[in-house]
Amino acid sequence: MKISPISKTGFGLTLTMFAFSVFALAQDKSKLSDPEVAFVAVTANQIDIDFAAIAKQKSKDASVIDFANTMERDHKAVIAQAAALAKKLGVTPKNNAVSKGMLADAEKTKKSLRSKSGAAFNKAYIDNEVAYHKAVIAAVETVLIPETDNSELKQLLQNVVPALKAHLSHAEMLQKNYK
Amino acid sequence: MKNRFDRTVNVFVVSAFVFLLIGCSTPEKKATPKTHTVEIKAMQFQPAELLVQKGDTVLFVNHDMLVHNVTEERTKAWGSQSLATGDSYKMVVNESSDYYCSLHPVMKGKLVVE
Numbered sequence: 378m379k380i381s382p383i384s385k386t387g388f389g390l391t392l393t394m395f396a397f398s399v400f401a402l403a404q405d406k407s408k409l410s411d412p413e414v415a416f417v418a419v420t421a422n423q424i425d426i427d428f429a430a431i432a433k434q435k436s437k438d439a440s441v442i443d444f445a446n447t448m449e450r451d452h453k454a455v456i457a458q459a460a461a462l463a464k465k466l467g468v469t470p471k472n473n474a475v476s477k478g479m480l481a482d483a484e485k486t487k488k489s490l491r492s493k494s495g496a497a498f499n500k501a502y503i504d505n506e507v508a509y510h511k512a513v514i515a516a517v518e519t520v521l522i523p524e525t526d527n528s529e530l531k532q533l534l535q536n537v538v539p540a541l542k543a544h545l546s547h548a549e550m551l552q553k554n555y556k
Numbered sequence: 557m558k559n560r561f562d563r564t565v566n567v568f569v570v571s572a573f574v575f576l577l578i579g580c581s582t583p584e585k586k587a588t589p590k591t592h593t594v595e596i597k598a599m600q601f602q603p604a605e606l607l608v609q610k611g612d613t614v615l616f617v618n619h620d621m622l623v624h625n626v627t628e629e630r631t632k633a634w635g636s637q638s639l640a641t642g643d644s645y646k647m648v649v650n651e652s653s654d655y656y657c658s659l660h661p662v663m664k665g666k667l668v669v670e
Contacts, residue, residue, distance in 0.1 A: 536621055543662050546662040
């Protein structure tokens with residue numbers, strides 16, 4: 378799995394770590410259970426909501442704030458659907474090494490984002506969104522979907538991919554303004 | 557007597573010709589306006605480009621898992637409210653226009669009046 382090159386801001390390292398967290402488990406042949414896949418999916422969505430909250434707090438750029446609002450709204454919607462499906466299936470999402478690693482990496486990214494302001498923040502946030510969505514798309518397509526047994530959970534993950542790709546295209550579109 | 561007969565025949569022929577002309581030149585009936593449907597799913601407007609006649613109605617239906625809207629792209633001349641899953645927006649098309657979802661600007665569509 379090739380993760381696209383990312384800027385040398387430190388985000389690249391964090392996001393490579395995110396992807397690594399997911400792939401490492403797969404390579405260990407420690408297959409994720411469905412409750413673990415559900416937890417990883419919810420965690421990935423929550424992390425981007427947290428990034429959006431920081432952007433809304435720190436940025437004064439309307440395009441960045443609009444983007445952050447969209448990320449917050451869309452990822453909350455996905456979490457709500459995952460929660461509804463888990464309830465329907467009687468599954469309790471289960472914390473696991475992958476989601477713990479993701480959260481630890483996200484904390485480092487949040488700390489880095491909080492240390493920036495103005496144009497530097499806008500650039501860092503959008504660069505991070507591009508890299509994060511690339512990593513999440515790769516993880517969902519190559520690890521989470523193949524490792525999911527339940528057909529409804531697998532379908533939900535498949536349905537999320539077009540949204541993640543649209544988010545990535547949107548972020549890449551904005552990225553051109555923050556070189 | 558013969559002249560009178562000829563005149564009657566001429567009048568009949570001319571009248572028939574006039575009726576024929578009127579019949580031929582009756583304006584074509586205007587096509588009844590149609591309703592077309594554009595589905596929003598998998599972060600796309602489907603079909604992304606729609607050919608319509610002026611006065612046709614387009615119904616946008618959100619079958620996607622996320623909230624979207626339909627907004628005229630150039631001047632925001634028209635647009636829907638936010639459409640949750642299952643919501644729809646109906647409009648009569650009077651001119652060609654490009655539109656997009658302002659929440660997800662990479663989602664674009666086109667209405668082309670023929």
